[in-house]
Structures are given as structure tokens and as C-alpha cells.
Amino acid sequence: xxxxxxxxxxxxxxxxxxxxxxxxxxxxxxxxxxxxxxxxxxxxxxxxxxxxxxxxxxxxxxxxxxxxxxxxxxxxxxxxxxxxxxxxxxxxxxxxxxxxxxxxxxxxxxxxxxxxxxxxxxxxxxxxxxxxxxxxxxxxxxxxxxxxxxxxxx
Amino acid sequence: xxxxxxxxxxxxxxxxxxxxxxxxxxxxxxxxxxxxxxxxxxxxxxxxxxxxxxxxxxxxxxxxxxxxxxxxxxxxxxxxxxxxxxxxxxxxxxxxxxxxxxxxxxxxxxxxxxxxxxxxxxxxxxxxxxxxxxxxxxxxxxxxxxxxxxxxxxxxxxxxxxxxxxxxxxxxxxxxxxxxxxxxxxxxxxxxxxxxxxxxxxxxxxxxxxxxxxxxxxxxxxxxxxxxxxxxxxxxxxxxxxxxxxxxxxxxxxxxxxxxxxxxxxxxxxxxxxxxxxxxxxxxxxxxxxxxxxxxxxxxxxxxxxxxxxxxxxxxxxxxxxxxxxxxxxxxxxxxxxxxxxxxxxxxxxxxxxxxxxxxxxxxxxxxxxxxxxxxxxxxxxxxxxxxxxxxxxxxxxxxxxxxxxxxxxxxxxxxxxxxxxxxxxxxxxxxxxxxxxxxxxxxxxxxxxxxxxxxxxxxxxxxxxxxxxxxxxxxxxxxxxxxxxxxxxxxxxxxxxxxxxxxxxx
Numbered sequence: 001x002x003x004x005x006x007x008x009x010x011x012x013x014x015x016x017x018x019x020x021x022x023x024x025x026x027x028x029x030x031x032x033x034x035x036x037x038x039x040x041x042x043x044x045x046x047x048x049x050x051x052x053x054x055x056x057x058x059x060x061x062x063x064x065x066x067x068x069x070x071x072x073x074x075x076x077x078x079x080x081x082x083x084x085x086x087x088x089x090x091x092x093x094x095x096x097x098x099x100x101x102x103x104x105x106x107x108x109x110x111x112x113x114x115x116x117x118x119x120x121x122x123x124x125x126x127x128x129x130x131x132x133x134x135x136x137x138x139x140x141x142x143x144x145x146x147x148x149x150x151x152x153x154x
Numbered sequence: 155x156x157x158x159x160x161x162x163x164x165x166x167x168x169x170x171x172x173x174x175x176x177x178x179x180x181x182x183x184x185x186x187x188x189x190x191x192x193x194x195x196x197x198x199x200x201x202x203x204x205x206x207x208x209x210x211x212x213x214x215x216x217x218x219x220x221x222x223x224x225x226x227x228x229x230x231x232x233x234x235x236x237x238x239x240x241x242x243x244x245x246x247x248x249x250x251x252x253x254x255x256x257x258x259x260x261x262x263x264x265x266x267x268x269x270x271x272x273x274x275x276x277x278x279x280x281x282x283x284x285x286x287x288x289x290x291x292x293x294x295x296x297x298x299x300x301x302x303x304x305x306x307x308x309x310x311x312x313x314x315x316x317x318x319x320x321x322x323x324x325x326x327x328x329x330x331x332x333x334x335x336x337x338x339x340x341x342x343x344x345x346x347x348x349x350x351x352x353x354x355x356x357x358x359x360x361x362x363x364x365x366x367x368x369x370x371x372x373x374x375x376x377x378x379x380x381x382x383x384x385x386x387x388x389x390x391x392x393x394x395x396x397x398x399x400x401x402x403x404x405x406x407x408x409x410x411x412x413x414x415x416x417x418x419x420x421x422x423x424x425x426x427x428x429x430x431x432x433x434x435x436x437x438x439x440x441x442x443x444x445x446x447x448x449x450x451x452x453x454x455x456x457x458x459x460x461x462x463x464x465x466x467x468x469x470x471x472x473x474x475x476x477x478x479x480x481x482x483x484x485x486x487x488x489x490x491x492x493x494x495x496x497x498x499x500x501x502x503x504x505x506x507x508x509x510x511x512x513x514x515x516x517x518x519x520x521x522x523x524x525x526x527x528x529x530x531x532x533x534x535x536x537x538x539x540x541x542x543x544x545x546x547x548x549x550x551x552x553x554x555x556x557x558x559x560x561x562x563x564x565x566x567x568x569x570x571x572x573x574x575x576x577x578x579x580x581x582x583x584x585x586x587x588x589x590x591x592x593x594x595x596x597x598x599x600x601x602x603x604x605x606x607x608x609x610x611x612x613x614x615x616x617x618x619x620x621x622x623x624x625x626x627x628x629x630x631x632x633x634x635x636x637x638x639x640x641x642x643x644x645x646x647x648x649x650x651x652x653x654x655x656x657x658x659x660x661x
Contacts, residue, residue, distance in 0.1 A: 078186055085182035092175055102171035104227035 013062070020062040027055040038124055039117065045124035049131025056132075057139050065143045077137045084130025091122045158217065161210040169211045170223040170236035170292055173246065174302075176200060176207075177285035185278035193274040194261055197281060201254040204284070208250035212243040222294065230294065231357035237294035240652040241432070241501075245291045245424045248505055252416045252512055253284045259516055259628040260409040266523055267320050267407045276316055280413070282309035287421045296433070297356045299425060300343045303389070307335045310418060314406040327401030334398040338388030345381030348374050349433075362433050370438030382429050383444060390422035392449075392486065393456030396479045403475035404528075408519025411471065415478055416512030420504050423485055427501065431657035436492050445490045453486030454584055461591035465598075470518055470530050473595055474511065477554065480588060481507045487581060488569050496572035498647075498654035503565035505646060506639060510553045510562060513632030517547040520621035520629065533599050535608030535616070543621045544603050546633040551596040553636040556589050561639035561646075568647065 011017070031052035038044030060068030092103040100107035105119020158166070165172065180200045187193045215221065215238050223236040238246070257280075268276050286306025290299050311332045317324030350356055352374045353364040365371050384395075391399040399419075403411050430449075434441045457480050464476035481503070488500025520543045521527040521536065536544045553560035556567075566585060573581035608616040620626070639646050654660075 082182045082186050086179065089175060089179035089182070092171075093179070096168060101224055101227045102168065102175055103225060106227060 016062055020058055024055045024059055027058065028052055031055065035124065035128055039120060045127025046131050048124075049128045050135055052128065052132045053135030053139070056136050060139065060143065065140070069140070072136060074137075074140055077133045077140070080133030081130050081137070084126045084128070084133065087126030087129060088123050089126075091119055091126070095119070158210065158213055161206075161214075165207060165210060166214050168223070169207050169214075170221070170238055171225065173204060173207055173211070173250075173292060174236075174285050174289040176203065177281040177288070181278045181281035181285060184281060185275055187274050190264075190270060190273035193277040194257070194264070197260075197277040198254075198257050200281060201250065201257045201284065204250040204288070205247075205254045208243075208246040208288075211238050212247050215239065215243040231355050231360035234298050235294040235357060235359075236292050237359075238292065240649070240656045241427065242291050242424070244501075244505060244646075244649045244653065245420065246288060248508055249284065249287050249291065249417045249421065252413060252508060253280075255512065255516075255628040255631060256280075256409050256413040259412065259519070259625050261624050262622050263407065263409045263519055263523060263625070268316055269319050272316060272319075276313070276407075279309045279312045279316075280410075282306075283313060283413070283418075287417055291421055291424055294358050295356050296346050296349065296358050296361065297343075300339065300346055303342065303425075304339055306418065306421070307339060307389075310410075310414065311335065313410040313414075314402050317406040317410070320407065321405050323401070324405035327398075327405045331398040331402045334388055334395075338385045338395075340385070341381045341388070342385030345378045345383075345385060348378035348381065352378060358428070358433050362435070365434065365438075370435070370440065375434075376440045379429075379434055379440060379444065383426075383448065386422050386426045386429070387452075390419045390426060391479050391482055393452040393460065393479065393483065396456070396460070396482075399479060400472045400475040403478070403515075404469055404471040408515065408522060412512045412515035412519060415474075415515050416508035419478070419482060420508050423482070423504055427489060427497070427653075427657060430489065431492075431497070436658075442492075445492050449486045450490030450581075453483040453490055454581070456480060456483035457487070457584060457588045458483075458591075461588045461595070464595045465591060467595075468529055468531070470521075470528060470533070470599065471515070473530060474514055474518065477592065477595065478507075478511055480592075481511070481554075483588075484566070484569060484585070487584075488572065491573060491576050491578060491581070492658075493572060493576050494651070494654045494658050494660050495575055496569065497657055498651040499565060499568035499572045501653050502568055502647060502650035505650065506553075506561035506565045506636070509632050509635050509639065510550050513546060513550040513629050513636065514554065516625065516629040516632065517543050517550065520625045523625065524619050524621055525616075530599060531602070532609075533602040534606040535603070537604040539608050539616055539618050540620055541618070542626055543629065546626070546629040547603075548600060549633040550629075550636060551600060553633075553640070555592045555596055559637060559640045561636040561643075564640055564643045564647065 031048045034043040034051060035045060035048035038048070056068060056072050059071060095104045095107055096102060098107040103119070105116045106112035108115035108118050177200055180196060184193050184196050187196065220237065220239040222230065224230065225234040225236060228234070264273055264276060283306050286302045286309060289302030290306065293299055293302060311328050314331055315325055315328035349361060352371050353361045355361055355364060365375060388395045403415060406414070430436070430441060430445065436442050436445055460476045460479035460483065464473045464480065467473035467476060485500040485503050488496045488503060521540060524540060525532070527533070549560070553562040556562040566589065570582045570585050573585070610616070
């Protein structure tokens, strides 16, 4: 991939870049649609996480890994993965403190069905966070791998 | 029981979920802890709490019987249930206790074997592995078993590969384990799928009820049983499916070897018991055939051939790994005879062997830590250079052979008695024969250690250099534990008989 700072006049990938710039926010928006639709129908944190990660991966493919790492620093990944698990597990711990079984969302609010709603929302948010960061982590891990034999040596 | 008064009611009620949720959540936190010593301390505290919880649950189980915890408040068979019964409680205690013992040992071992920036992730992976193993033992839901099986397996692959800092062969061993382990998990989940197709439920107690109504079910159930046996056979290193085990045990970091040898194959054996006797039933013809011809057949082949292979190993850890395959054969033989006494003896050997093999691998790890010893010929004079470590190794080695007043003797005499009781006299002969083979491969090391003088390096005799206290305490705890089981066997034998009675419905 060429350097994104170079002038567009000479850039052979100008179409790709413009279309990608247009698509990436839409992909991210669709991810959140899938996320919140998960409460009522097909969808949820896992699918949404993959789609959200796909927007970052598309950015990396078109603008280069370096630019992607500036936009989404690898240091965030480890914390993102942990935060997601803690959101999920924390919901369970909270339901313990409210006097229910582990992950019994009914006790989270006065009304059981509201409790179920809040619970699933928090848990799915945890799934979204972890899946997004893990997907990006896998992509970064493969993308940053240095080839053991350089191209000249073949 | 008086001890139970010290345990808060909350822990007894919510303990089953706590056992798997605590290590899972703490694994996530441990992975981002910056300082390795803090990571060790948090792992230490977590495993200590797990041990107390597992003990409390086992005591509570002995008092009130089987308890079922409804995950998320959803009642089984639709929700996921966590079941503490006479079969799962001792294995839970075993896994929690072995993780605690291993973590104490890991403090010096990881400093020597794991790169500093990998230590916090190491402990995180270790906690994940513990969570997976505890989860697959405690859950009452068949698909949940698969999920936890994968949690423990994937973290195990990572742990094995971390041995690469010491020996690059750990990478190929981990890859080998990854491929075979994934095939095993795939077979297992295909089996669960077929079982779901046959019964329409994933709850194991419900499955058992529906299968009994169907008189063992159609061909789908038979196929499911076949897939489950092969899948679990890979995970528990049943004889021809054991090829991943020697490499994984020989090249992973030493605390990981000790932990895996004493828990990972044991949890898979627990699942084999759970599926053959609890979900399915030996009264179905196809189950009886598999018990008689596959489990006993492979068990006996494994006992003889793996013991022979152990004799010819030059690497001490590979030798013990082949010995583990042989010992799994004893357990399979006990399960295959399928009487209350024999299943109890197999279950007893599962617990005793975990204590013995865990301790032996800890002692070998200490020898590597001080002298870099991995080959059997390097044992020369270890009786003088590392007397305490070699002492623990000797006790545990004798226990592995089955010398009286050790844990190994108790389980072998129970197994031989059960085989004789069922009229299987040839099996008693095989047990004798393989005990002699064990005497050969352990005795070979003891002879070198006690009757040869320490080697001289550059004209200087190697001096005494004992392992640090944090290594000696865990290995001696296990060595004394094996003697304790050998002398005061009532508690462990009683627990194993209760488990067998639960499985065979004779209690």
C-alpha cells in the first residue's frame, strides 16, 4: 500500500480510497444497528463485533496497517478484550450482589422484564467490545508478521 | 460437619457458579496486570479461594447430596445447570488443589522459563485453563461441556507453546496438540449434535432419562456414542490416540506439565465416566460392547505398550509421559470391567495418579531448574546433590510402582481385587506385569541417583544444590499426600465408591 499522505493526482488507488472512506462509517453504523437489533431479533454482540472490526480492517487494507494502527492503537486491544469480559462477568457479579443467581438479569431492576432488558444490553456490549478487539488483534497479528524469508532471497 | 460452619451460606449456595466465574474474570484482569509478581499473587489468591470453595462444596455435597445450581435463574432442562454430585465433587477438589500447588511452584519456575513480558499472560492463560477444567466438570449441560473443553484446551495450547523460551520443540509439540486436540473436540461436538438430534435436549440428566425411555435409542444414538468416545479418547490419551501427549508433556514449561498431567486428562476421563454411565448406560448393548472391547482392549494395550515405551525413553519427562498413558490404561480397565468396585477403583486411580504424577513432574522440574536435567542419564548422583528433591521423587516413584503404604498401592490393590471379583484373572496378571515394568523404568532412575556418584565437571565434583523452598514444599506436600492416602485410604476410597454407586445406580 502506498503512503496515504501522497497527492491524489498520482494515486492509483484513488477510487478505492474514496469509496472506502464512504463505506467505513456506514459499516460501523450497521454494526451498531445489528448490536441493538439483537434485543428483538437476529443479531447481537458477536455479529456486531465482527462487522465493527471489519470497518477497521477495511481501513487497514486500503490505507495501510500503519494508518490503521494510528487510528486504533494496538495498546487499546488488550484493554478492550479485558473490558468486554469484565462487562459480561461484572453483570453476573452485580446480579449476585442484587441477591440472584449468577447472570440472573431479573433482579437487576424492580421489574423482572426490565431487568432482563438491562442485563442483556450490558452483556451484549461486553461481547461487542471483546469480539471487536479480538478480531482486530488477529488481523494485526497476521498483518504485522515479518516474512521469515525476504522477497530478494527467494 | 463442624468445618462447614466457617463457610458462609452464600458460598455454599452460589459456589458452583463462583468456581468458574472467579477464575474467568480474574484471568481477564490478570492479563493486563503490568507487574509479573502481582500477576502471580493474584493467581495465588484466586487458586487458594478456589481450593477452599471446592472443599466446602465437597463437604456440603457429602452432607446434603446432589445440588443443582440454576445458571441465570433458568431452570433445567432449558437453562444451564451446574451439578455438584458425588462424581464431580472430588474431581473439583482435585483440580482446584492441583492448581494451587502448581502456582506455588510456578513462582521460581516461571522466572527461569518464561520471558518477563509473557509472565502476566502466562498466569492469565493458566487461570483460563483452570476455569475451563472446573467448568467442564461442574456443568450439567452437554454443550456447555464442549464450550469449557475448548476454553481449557485453547489455553493449554498457549501454555504448552510458552515452553518455546526454553526449548523450541515446544512449538511443534503445541501445534501437534492443537491439531489432535481440535479433532478430538470436533468429534465430541459431532457426538453431542447427534445426541441432541436423538433426544432434543442438551441437559445431561434429561438426555439420560430420554435415552432410557427409548431403550438406548436408535442408530443415531449409537453413532453419537462412537463420536463421543473417540473425541474423549483423544483428549484423555487413550492408547493409539495418545501421540500428542509425550511431546506436550516434555517441552511445555515445567509447572504446566505438572498441572496438565494431573488435571487435563483426568477431567476428560471424568467426562468419559459421565457419558458412559450417566448419560448412556452399560445396559444398552452397544455401550456394553464398547466398554468390553474398546475401553478394556485399548486400556490393556496401552498399559503394556506404553510401559514398554517408557522403559526405552532417554528423556525423563517423555518417560513419565508414556507412563501416564499406561496409567490411563489402568483407569480404562477399571471403567471397562463396569462393576461398582472396578469403576470405583478406576476413579480412585484417577485421583491417586493425579497426585503422584503431579508430584513427579514437579520434582523433575526442580531438577531442570537447578541442573538443567532432562535426560535420564543425568540422574547420576542426584541422591547426593539434591537429596530432598530426590527423596520426594523416590516416594512418588515407589507410589507409582505400587509399593505398600502408598497411594499407588491402594488403587492397584482395589483394581486387582475388582478384576478378580469379576472373574477377570488375566487382568490381574496384566496389572502385575505392568507394575513390574513400572519398577524397571522408575528403578532405573533410582539406581542412577543413589548408586552412582555425582558427575565431575572440569575436574570438580558437582556440589549439593537443593531446590528452593517454594519448589520443595509443593512436591513434598504431594509426596506426603500420596503416603497419607496409602495409610489412611478410607476417605478417598469411600469417595470413589460413592462416585461409582452414583454412576451404576447401586447406591
